[in-house]
């Protein structure tokens with residue numbers, strides 16, 4: 001008898017419906033978490049391994065000394081370097097190519113580099129439209145380095161002394 | 164043999180050996196810097212400290228001799244601790260240069276600091292820095308990296324024979340120096356790069372070109388002298404044969420030939436491989452203008468022109484010359500082709516001009532003993548041989564042997580700057596030299612109680628001293644050098660020297676120029692013998708004959724006649740007048756564009772496979788390192804296809820191995836004895852003529868080295884000038900540094916004159932092979948000098 005009454009009350013007050021709506025109302029009232037990609041992005045670690053770049057010293061001199069350690073360590077054999085004696089007697093590259101199709105963004109090159117020249121920036125938005133663009137030449141890599149220098153330096157600063 | 168214990172194991176070792184030698188013998192590694200098995204023991208680095216039972220302190224393994232029942236620990240805590248501390252001290256002053264250091268990856272200090280170094284340093288002071296040392300165009304120095312092991316100093320003193328380096332200052336300021344600033348003069352200086360355990364001495368020509376781990380090593384044979392030194396070519400790009408390039412050359416150990424040394428010429432000549440004058444495609448001359456052609460077109464042009472000349476004039480109208488870098492297979496095909504075309508006129512003895520005794524000579528020249536035998540001689544007698552510049556590696560055996568009592572005597576056309584002291588020496592012009600040699604033979608014969616076959620002048624005091632030395636020595640080697648071979652009296656020299664050798668019981672041998680002159684003569688690139696060594700009843704024309712009785716057509720394989728033959732002027736003239744000159748060559752030159760009609764690009768030694776025979780008679784084969792540049796092809800392929808175009812039979816070789824098999828079947832090696840004619844009277848000698856000595860400087864000896872740019876920078880002023888002694892200069896009214904006109908027949912050059920008292924009377928030295936002397940006159944012939952007006 002009592003059960004019958006409870007059932008009818010629930011039916012007439014649309015109790016089940018309200019119970020279902022509770023989740024809707026709860027999420028309707030809570031803060032939005034969907035990101036409007038590409039206008040908005042998830043935050044990335046300062047150690048994120050994205051597009052490659054070659055850095056310079058503050059005086060504009062390229063850092064790379066053609067020691068070829070990155071070429072040797074690269075598990076994907078993506079790096080090709082040729083070197084020479086520059087007119088001022090220092091050791092420099094004449095060619096520094098990275099095939100980004102081969103690159104697996106492991107970051108070993110950055111780790112091997114004794115002068116912090118080759119680095120992985122946190123940039124991940126880049127696309128290649130034509131065959132051949134996958135070879136990042138020295139000029140291109142230095143240009144990327146120039147564009148991102150402040151960010152690269154900032155990210156390296158956070159990790160200073162930790163590794 | 165005695166028993167010792169190393170690390171708990173008992174070994175049998177030679178008595179008197181040092182601990183490090185005993186350990187090396189049994190494959191137990193002891194770290195070391197200053198010890199080098201070919202150098203004296205300095206024991207100054209202390210890296211090799213090991214623990215010896217019953218000794219309070221650790222002992223240096225390189226300078227402690229083993230004693231019976233010695234108990235040694237190389238890995239005990241005490242030994243390791245000592246090694247670690249030595250390493251720590253060494254690294255105090257060592258720069259952090261590894262990433263830019265050419266030694267990186269192949270550095271003994273790097274290796275040992277992985278094994279014994281600490282990753283942190285307790286040292287806080289300023290590091291030592293040392294100025295660079297200027298050592299010339301071949302060696303680059305970074306003296307801050309030097310660890311004062313003195314290996315370079317010991318090499319230059321003991322094996323180079325010149326003591327060009329030494330230590331100056333004391334303690335922390337101690338540094339390697341040349342005392343007075345000057346370039347290294349040694350022909351072996353490159354070896355210091357190898358002995359230096361660190362990157363203090365590195366090779367300038369291959370500086371910063373690559374890292375040691377990316378090079379691929381290919382075995383090779385040095386292509387510039389008749390010793391056949393073993394070496395490695397180091398090439399880049401191991402995964403892509405097409406883009407492979409030779410990056411550097413290092414020695415390969417071969418105890419019986421070059422031990423672990425090579426000459427600078429062998430080490431740095433690779434630079435010439437990429438010279439701009441490389442011929443990259445076949446070229447054909449039509450009405451005086453050169454045009455590139457396809458192989459097909461060029462070869463059919465060769466076949467047409469050669470074929471029609473031979474059809475109308477007979478095979479006799481063809482003359483063939485082979486240069487010394489032609490491999491044995493190529494030489495074999497070349498003589499086969501020549502003889503198939505009906506010509507007997509083929510020669511490879513570019514730097515000889517007296518062939519009167521050729522029928523009695525050995526089929527190919529020999530040293531008369533093994534190269535390694537030079538270590539254990541009592542007396543070595545050089546006749547007309549500048550061993551230092553022509554066969555530098557031999558001096559690494561002679562220099563240390565001097566300490567052990569070897570005495571060297573010489574009879575030379577000038578006082579060569581040997582790196583070792585001579586016990587006795589006769590310096591005289593070519594004719595006087597012949598007289599003194601005859602006098603020497605007569606004197607020795609008299610002493611031995613044999614009847615002298617030759618009547619000679621009175622021997623000079625030095626000749627008498629040489630005779631005495633020869634009579635009092637047991638083991639003697641007589642060596643006839645490049646000058647004697649090039650002389651117009653060569654056969655007389657040879658006959659007298661072989662008589663002398665018989666009289667004193669010495670070995671007698673020759674030291675000809677070029678990598679494969681020996682092999683080419685062996686496979687029959689001579690007019691008087693076939694490939695099987697059989698003498699021809701009617702020999703063809705030799706190189707001199709071919710120019711005196713000009714042929715209509717010539718084929719030149721891998722030589723530049725203007726700079727490679729003795730009678731350059733006459734050769735050029737004959738070639739200019741010939742109806743057809745076909746050059747198989749790796750490099751072109753202006754002169755070649757003049758006389759040649761067709762130039763076919765062939766591969767230099769690093770781009771072809773083949774075999775060279777060295778002066779001991781051992782055949783060494785090598786593989787191509789890179790693909791030929793441009794359209795060049797190995798010469799054996801070119802010759803094979805040319806024969807096909809000429810429709811000759813038996814040229815269906817499918818591979819180099821097929822040629823090699825055929826060659827080894829035809830050319831059976833048998834040790835024939837030579838019976839040289841006994842000289843009874845001296846040839847008539849001309850007096851009062853100025854004779855031209857015409858040696859080739861080391862770095863001008865063949866087409867490849869002439870194009871190696873760093874080696875060219877080592878040419879010193881006196882090597883590119885005419886040299887006369889003060890007496891000759893004053894009789895001609897010439898002074899040091901003046902410009903003179905030298906004339907031989909029609910040809911004339913202007914050259915700077917220098918007064919040098921190493922030159923005997925009646926002689927003037929005008930080097931061959933230089934760009935100024937290309938195509939000039941003939942060696943060993945009369946020359947006139949006059950003051951230039953300009």
Ligand code: SF4
Pocket residue numbers: 070073074075076077078079098102103104105106107108109110
């Ligand atoms: S990130 Fe890794 S794969 Fe990419 S270039 Fe560097 S080492 Fe090579």
Ligand code: SF4
Pocket residue numbers: 257258259260261262264265266267268270271272273308360361362363
């Ligand atoms: S000599 Fe060896 S340890 Fe010294 S900088 Fe060069 S590679 Fe490094």
Ligand code: SF4
Pocket residue numbers: 308309310311312313314315316339358359360361363364
């Ligand atoms: S330069 Fe090299 S070989 Fe010479 S003392 Fe220094 S480290 Fe030794």
Ligand code: FES
Pocket residue numbers: 194195196197198205206207208209210211212223224225226
């Ligand atoms: S190797 Fe023994 S002290 Fe240097």
